[in-house]
Amino acid sequence: MSSSHVLSEPAILYFGTPVVLVGTSNEDGTANLAPISSAFWLGWRCVIGISASSKTTANLRRTGECTLNLPSAAEAAAVDRIARTTGSNPVPPRKLARGYAFEPDKFARAGLTPLDSQTVAAPRAQECPIHLEAAVTARHGLADDTPALRGQIEVVELRVTRVHVRPDLLMDGQPNRIDPDRWNPLIMSFQKFYGLSSGQVHASRLADIPESAYRSPDVDRARDDAPCET
Numbered sequence: 078m079s080s081s082h083v084l085s086e087p088a089i090l091y092f093g094t095p096v097v098l099v100g101t102s103n104e105d106g107t108a109n110l111a112p113i114s115s116a117f118w119l120g121w122r123c124v125i126g127i128s129a130s131s132k133t134t135a136n137l138r139r140t141g142e143c144t145l146n147l148p149s150a151a152e153a154a155a156v157d158r159i160a161r162t163t164g165s166n167p168v169p170p171r172k173l174a175r176g177y178a179f180e181p182d183k184f185a186r187a188g189l190t191p192l193d194s195q196t197v198a199a200p201r202a203q204e205c206p207i208h209l210e211a212a213v214t215a216r217h218g219l220a221d222d223t224p225a226l227r228g229q230i231e232v233v234e235l236r237v238t239r240v241h242v243r244p245d246l247l248m249d250g251q252p253n254r255i256d257p258d259r260w261n262p263l264i265m266s267f268q269k270f271y272g273l274s275s276g277q278v279h280a281s282r283l284a285d286i287p288e289s290a291y292r293s294p295d296v297d298r299a300r301d302d303a304p305c306e307t
C-alpha cells in the first residue's frame with residue numbers, strides 16, 4: 078500500500094495542548110506564574126513537563142505545591158504578555174539567547190489578579206476560568222537516556238487538592254460536571270495560540286460512559302487536605 082506521506086523532521090512536536098499557567102511561591106513569599114503546555118490529566122493527577130532551569134521548577138522542588146490555572150482562548154493576550162519572561166535572575170543563558178527577560182511580577186505583567194488558594198500558599202489567577210490547587214507527588218527526569226539532554230527537563234506528577242470552576246462552565250444542575258460545549262481552552266500548537274471551534278465534530282462513544290465511572294479515590298482524599306493558614 079503506498080502513501081502520500083513524506084518523512085519530516087520537525088524540530089518541535091507540539092501538536093496542540095491546552096495552556097496551563099503554573100502558580101508557585103518564591104523564596105521571599107512573592108508569587109511566580111509560568112505558562113506551560115506540556116500537561117496531561119489522569120484522574121485527579123496532572124503530569125507536567127517543565128524545564129529544569131525554570132524558576133517554577135525550583136519553586137516546585139522547594140515548596141512541593143502549586144496552582145494550575147487554565148486560561149480560555151479569551152486570556153491569550155495575558156498569556157502572551159508573560160511569554161519569554163522568567164522569574165529566574167539572572168536569566169539562564171539558553172533563555173537569554175532566546176530573548177527572555179527577568180520579570181519578578183508576572184501577575185502584574187500579565188494583567189492577572191492573584192487570588193488566595195485554600196490548600197496551597199501559591200496564588201491562583203483570578204481571570205482564568207478554571208483553577209486547580211495541587212501537591213507534588215513524584216518527579217522524574219525526561220530524556221535521561223541521552224547524555225546531552227540529561228537533567229534538562231523534569232516530569233512532575235501533581236495530585237489535585239482543589240478544583241475551582243467559574244459557574245457558567247458547569248452543566249445546568251450538575252455542580253460536578255464541566256460542560257465541554259462551554260469550555261474553550263487556550264491551545265498552543267507549534268508555538269501559536271488557538272481556541273477550539275464551537276460544538277462537537279463527531280459523536281463520541283467514549284462519552285457514553287458516565288463521567289462518574291472515572292471518579293478517583295483522590296477526590297475524597299482531597300477533602301482531607303486541610304486549608305492552609307493565611
Ligand SMILES: Cc1cc2nc3c(=O)[nH]c(=O)nc-3n(C[C@H](O)[C@H](O)[C@H](O)COP(=O)(O)O)c2cc1C
Binds near residue numbers: 163
Ligand atoms: C504558551 C507557552 C507554552 C509553554 N510550554 C512550556 C512547557 O510545556 N514546558 C516548559 O518548560 N516551558 C514552557 N514554556 C516556556 C516557559 O514559560 C518558560 O520556560 C518560562 O521562562 C518559565 O518561567 P519561570 O522561569 O518563571 O518558571 C511555554 C511558554 C509559553 C508561552
